Amino acid sequence: MQTLGNFKLPQFFNYPPYFTLQPVRETREKQVQLWKELILDYCKSQKVFIIGLEEDFPLFINSAIERSLSHEAKEVFLSSLVSEGRAEWMDKGHKKCLILWLRIQDWADCILNFVRENGLENGVMTLEDIRSGIESRGTELEGIDRGVLVRALRHLEQKGKAAIFKGSATDDEGVKFSA
Amino acid sequence: MNDIRKNPTFRTQFHEMCAKVGVDPLASNKGFWAELLGIGDFYYELGVQIVDICLATRSHNGGLIDLQELRTLLSQRRKAARESVSEDDCIRAISKLKVLGSGFEVISVGKKKLVRSVPTELNKDHNEILELAQAQGYVTVEEAQRRLSWSSGRATDALETLLKEGLAMIDDGHRDGKRRYWFPCVASMSVATGAGG
The missing domain is CATH 1.10.10.10 (Winged helix-like DNA-binding domain superfamily/Winged helix DNA-binding domain)
Structure with a gap:
């Protein structure tokens, strides 16, 4: 099992297509769901409150399989958290996102x-x-x-x-x- | 009687014996054999677990799962039961599900047996793609053209259909810039580690 510091990464993190936004609806929903859970779990365990979309964030890069999330993908996953009240954009340009693993x-x-x-x-x-x-x-x-x-x-x-x-x-x- | 639950070899021998004398012990759950030996319960329970796993993994694999992976997931779920489940057991349990008209079926693709839980009809082209994908877990349009001697249109067509069916996932992240179509049904996440291509 791959880890980030003391954080255990889920299996999907090693499956390359999860780093590309999926065009088929049902597949996309599953993908977004898995990333949302991962982001909340990770931020909670590492006490990360703010994710900067233009900075390197360890969770959004997997060097073992040479994949990283595109800006668009990051925005899709975080926007989905925002729509559930589990995150908030901190600026109009969506460059920084506050993560509320607790509301x-x-x-x-x-x-x-x-x-x-x-x-x-x-x-x-x-x-x-x-x-x-x-x-x-x-x-x-x-x-x-x-x-x-x-x-x-x-x-x-x-x-x-x-x-x-x-x-x-x-x-x-x-x-x-x-x- | 405990052998029925605990020993997969015994179950296979039992089925062979029944076949020789022309008896289907699973024909009815209320049948004499099923009641006497509890074998109906065994396959009923297994069938329920198989349906459960197929549904739980469907959004990931599009309703097609490698029989070996299914067995791995089954054994994780049945840890407490400490009963090993053979490939033969799974196939029998699934054939009972088929009777229910649920669309569950075991299909052979290349060297692998896959369990289908959605009524997708796979044509010959789709099968060949799935067979090709078994090597690395993914296929590119170029690779399908080269290995199967197809036109680019035919390869794209087959891959896009499989994508729409939820059986494939696209991966545009490789540095060579070529789109990879990954097939969770032939190379699950758990074995894909390190096979980043």
């Missing part, structure tokens, strides 16, 4: 669990603490994209479970929980 509301739930497990129901944390503090080490929150984190916190804010506040000029933004 924003799921990230918000994840933060709530984290808050409860650490007894922070009425506590205060900086955003940087959440991303890289001791408490979050080894949890799903470790290394979370800052933009995603802010949106998840805003989601909690709307539900009255958190309040984001600005620190002084040198300080990071913080959040007060009321979970």
Whole structure:
């Protein structure tokens, strides 16, 4: 089994035609489905939040069989994730794509669990603490994209479970929980 | 009686014996033999698993699967059952499915036996392409012309038909720029590793 770092690649990754967009509908649907699952699995395991379509992305190249995805193919697969709410284009030109292997509301739930497990129901944390503090080490929150984190916190804010506040000029933004 | 479930050689011998005396033990699931020996259950169960695998892999292979690959997938599924399933068992189970009018059939292409689960009619040209594909897993128009002495139109026609039927996948990624038509039914993903061409 071929691997990318510690990530096990599925068998289809070694089958050359999966790197060419298939023209026949049913075959294409299967192809898109397999790539979507692979992209989500990979990004989740490697904590990749943003895929740049114009940069080399290890998942889109298989040097063992000398195949790589065309720009069009990348856009088709990612657009399909976008249409399911599992990704978002970050610019009009579709050059960068934010991958949401957890949806924003799921990230918000994840933060709530984290808050409860650490007894922070009425506590205060900086955003940087959440991303890289001791408490979050080894949890799903470790290394979370800052933009995603802010949106998840805003989601909690709307539900009255958190309040984001600005620190002084040198300080990071913080959040007060009321979970 | 346990031999029926556990031993594929025994099953083959049993079928041969039945054939000699003119009995088809699978003619009816309620038949005397089936009931006494549980052999009907064995093939019924196998048949269900075969249908299941054929349906699950259809969007990948277009409804045509190498019998050997089918057996590999069967043995993965039956791991808990610890019963080996022979080629003969599969063919018998499939011939029972055929009776149901389900379109399941075993066809021979070159050296391989393939199990068909869609009612696609393969003509002689299609068969020759599939046979050719067994060497590397794929065929190019040029290769079909050269090896089969066909016109380019005939080769393109046959390959495009197989593509539309879902039996082939195109690959435009090779550096020589020639389109390859891959056939998952003759070279599955699991064996294609390293055969990038």
